[in-house]
Amino acid sequence: MATVAEKGVEQLDAATVRFCGDSGDGMQLAGTQFTQTSALAGNDVATFPDFPAEIRAPRGTKAGVSGFQIHFSSHEIFTPGDAVDALVAMNPAALATNLVDLRPGGILVCNSSAFDKKGLEQAGYETNPLEDGSLEGQYKLHSVDMTKVTRDAVEGLGLSVKEADRCRNFFAMGLVFWLYDRSLDPTLRFIEDKFAKRPDVVQANTAALKAGFNYGETVEAIHTQYHVPKAKLEPGTYRNIMGNTALAWGLMAAAKASEKRLYLGAYPITPASDILHELCKHKNYDVMTFQAEDEIAAMTATIGAAFAGAMAVTASSGPGIALKGEGMGLAVIMELPMIVINVQRGGPSTGLPTKTEQSDLLQAVFGRNGECPMPIIAASSPGDCFDTAQEAWRLAVKHMTPVFLLTDGYIANGSEPWQVPKFSDLPKIPITHPGPLNEGEEFNAYQRDEWLARPWALPGTPTLEHRLGGLEKQDVTGNVSYDPTNHQHMIDTRAQKVAMIAEDIPEQAVDGATEGDLLVLSWGGPYGACATAVHTAQKAGKSVSHAHLRYINPFPKNLGDLLGSFKRVLIPELNCGQLSVLIRDRYMIDTVGLNKVQGKPFTVGEIVEKINELVA
């Protein structure tokens, strides 16, 4: 029997692991634990959970395959990785749907117990790929009867067969933890914590996890362990964070920084629901959450809360945002501050509810009746959601306008290490409400300041009684007005107010030279893939730079000049070219689109390939 000493440890710069199995197999948990452990070990990490729209598709079918990919590295990374180095497949359907992403020569761990006649049939295999030689020589295949080894490991703990089998994911995790030289401690702590009420389950999961680890250590067929050293991140305290959590915390931070109650009006929809779930846990932070009867009510309740003086927020996804459109128009004409969050997913209609897309951009820009401008900002990564939320609120209150905040399913569910900020270091968001008037003074609800913002007068303040409404307002007084020239003036003023925000936001930064052959212009979730691809091209000596937009309406004021300084502009987007439409319209320059609508994020390779096609 091989001993530990005989097994070699190979140093790696980075690796990508994917767990996949039936949606009941606990793959998301395995992925999250592996991520957490890698982050705690000091790696930079990026993750990509991928789950089916059906909560429980028939067991063992391709429709029910759930996956979780983790990229971990000893240097800074921005994506969950293109090719998979190690794939854990808990059943034939998972193997059939995920094998394409495993790189040649990669590690393949399969749960052979699921490769029975029925399982193979459901996945469309005529012969058993673990035995018919089709995988041989191509991958480092480890076929393990996980059912048997897990049952053996938990024997004597008094678990039912079903309960015992449920520990299989911990066995698989243990084995992968061994492969990548990971400590079991964080997961052991997690098990203790999570199953505190069931000591037998704690014991069983612990036993399964250790069995997996020991399996790697003792089984002769596995010769090598891999080690990915710590990444050199900026000094500080870190935690791993998911986009939706970061967004919720960013909202809470903004509320505190502006001394406001946070009010969320929401109606459940994937992938935005977790914002509601997160915020309703924190009522002791003076957070009020309202699960409305529909998105229209969520939106309009948000308007009521904004009028009341709260930091009002609503969060949804495509179909829900469509319902909110009328309410947003009201918010725009009322010139009340609030945040409308769209965690985009695949459309049209219900589309691909659990998959990512960026195709609601034009809806955000144009999807309301009338001339109805709203500032739009977009988050670029899970951690960036925290900052974007605060920035959205800063703009909303300073300029007295609803602000659109775009993220997407990929950012919302993905995770990355996040440098934990100190609240006292975060920017304050000052808000002033007018107080009671002196005798003889008159309150004008649409009197404007230098930013064209009107006063945010709160009900309850004597002498400021006023009426807002959806009918056109006379400038200054706020009275209803059908005067044609006033309407023109108000349309122009609301547009100008939003356009002026360009003076209040940073100029567009560039990664690379400020002129050259190609500028990759991106927004939202593709940030990481574009950054990595551009770095690759730059290393290869190409004249390529990268500009990533946070502000989409208005655009940063130097954007036009910047775009003009490059021979070509490439815009990769997970839609059919929506940012391209805006850029071409605004700056009259031809852009090259790289467009993908498959419910999947860009790989770095796809962008590198396009860059290579455009620049020698």
Next chain:
Amino acid sequence: MSVETPLPVLKPADFASDQEVRWCPGCGDYSILAQMKKVMPTLGVPREKVVFISGIGCSSRFPYYMNTYGMHTIHGRAPAVATGLKTSRPDLQVWVITGDGDGLSIGGNHLMHCIRRNMDLNIVLFNNRIYGLTKGQYSPTSPLGKRTKSTPMGAIDNPLHPLSIAIGCEATFVARSIDTNVKHLEQTLKRAAGHKGTAFVEVYQNCNVFNDGAWSYAKDRDTKAETTLELEHGKPLIFGKDRDKGVRLNGLEPEVVELGKGITEDDLLFHDEKSAEPSLAYLLSRMRHEDGFPEPIGVFRSVDKPRYDELINDQITQATSERGPGDLDKLFNAGETWTVE
């Protein structure tokens, strides 16, 4: 020693905004506005603490004419806007002004959920059985067969009865009044304002332009005593010019009976607005003139139940007292963190 400055005594005129009222001359809305202005100074609520929220429709112009805080919002959504406002600011007195089309058609869903939450709101639904602002299409309360611009051959939708809907949603306060019955209307609005919880008031309102006379049976001096019935808590259901008719229960069905000839007041149904069980209130809401019944006006139901605006704020208070006020640094650092030197 602090000196109490007495609240200024306000008059109805103090609640009038400087905006010109633009309803058609003769519209029932004027009367409702006038009674509201009359009630306001009697409520002991300072003007700045009052907010009127409406949807869209002729009735929904209402907030512009009140010198309080107000929002004229979008079609049917006023209950939802009011929800956000009232839960954030329970200190405010919030009124929702809506119409039969606004509240029951496009806003039916919001109305239903608003009522069942029992927030401390006062909802006044102006029922003119027609769409006024869009110039005369039938509404969800228009009778079957009603010929309008959009139903030249007669409406084929069964009408909704606002109070039945409200009671079905477990409303804790339900009342009905009539625009021209000014004393009654004033009293009804006052009682609604005093109710803690959602008060739902239906007002029969005449649209003299598109549906003139829709409620004439209930308003005309000659007929109203026979076609309406004024509800009084603890009193038997008696009506008629000579107060010689009543309503009694025959099994689960109401029936109109004549007093005398062996039938006494004691045989009649006694009104109990405090009944925990809403079935009788529902039964009253079903009594229609066209079925030969007098239509009750007054308070159908007035019971106490927990209120959403209190509960949602109580949860925040409770969470804060149990866990202490939130500390963001603690939250950010909770769970597994690591340090890079």
